Amino acid sequence: MVLWTPATGVADHLILAGHGGSGHKLEDYIASLATGMVRHQHVAVVSIDGPVHGERLTGVTDEAQRRLEFIRAWSSDPHFTDGMVRDWQETLDAVLAMDVLAPGGHVGYWGLSMGTILGLPFVAAESRVGAAVLGLMGVTGPTKDRLLTDAVRVTVPTFFLAQWDDQLVTREEALALIDAIAATDKTLVVTPGPHAAVTPENFRRSAEFLADRLGVVG
């Protein structure tokens, strides 16, 4: 895992950041998000590799091959989702044991695309998570039934990002997923462009949402 902490003092809150398919825990946008949140929101951020990603998939440097390994695991590994839910829970246990978080600090989750495929079930299962950023995903793919079932158990404030012209997720699939999320406090933000074209402004909005909701979590 990679852990970012504020330059001074303990963190007010902790964000778990899940990267997207064929990426890794030190992906540029994860590092950039983490650095910005640590500086501006005085939180700690922890990132881990997804299953068959990063240091868990050594020796595969080809991007297309890495994507294939992801699709294969998503399609055929019955523990793909549950394994990562457990990994996140153990990561959370480990970070909380480090005393980097201020007493009364809260935990948020941030993850788009595969970060939602694996993170939405984690948020549904883990009562210590108080707010979530999800998106670039819908009721689609090999685990779509699981996503739909778990969405009904997501009750914490949720910020959901969608891309207008997402080549991997149709608008209907995305709307079906956000509709299924049980949270009463949920915000959908949609901008034009393909899957990976999330704007810096929306990264900023998502970070502000987490900080705001964690600050007011009971």
Place this chain on the structure above:
Amino acid sequence: MVLWTPATGVADHLILAGHGGSGHKLEDYIASLATGMVRHQHVAVVSIDGPVHGERLTGVTDEAQRRLEFIRAWSSDPHFTDGMVRDWQETLDAVLAMDVLAPGGHVGYWGLSMGTILGLPFVAAESRVGAAVLGLMGVTGPTKDRLLTDAVRVTVPTFFLAQWDDQLVTREEALALIDAIAATDKTLVVTPGPHAAVTPENFRRSAEFLADRLGVVG
């Protein structure tokens, strides 16, 4: 008209704010938005009554009756939209003649519901407007063809607000309108709740969007 200006100096930008159906130019949320924007974004804000609204509909104190007058005018007055487009253009002329705006300052439009029914055609027609906040409307109502036609001429950065459970506008009607808006820089923000339940957070986001886009308008 009502004009809010910064306490000190000339305004960096000018926002034209259009109220919703059966409201008036000094509606609580208009006054609140204006006061906040003037203070935090150092802009000037001008608000005028819509047709058959406010001081243009004297003697009608009953809310249901006021709404009926609005629907009647929207349905049967062929100049309902064009009259207000002209009113806004004359208002803009008048405010620009007052020297309240800094040299190089830009003009934005903010209007939801009837503020979009009448404001979207104004934004489409008026090249001096550099960014817009629209929403709580769709391809619906007596002037839906006009809205659809004019949406294609809206090319400035647009922030569009929709309410998940809007009792007056279906999701499909709202999505059809934002889809038709020709702007490449457009952001759709959707939150749960009925027509009039726009959150303070979304008012704030809309104000930030205008200030940001006007700041960078060429």
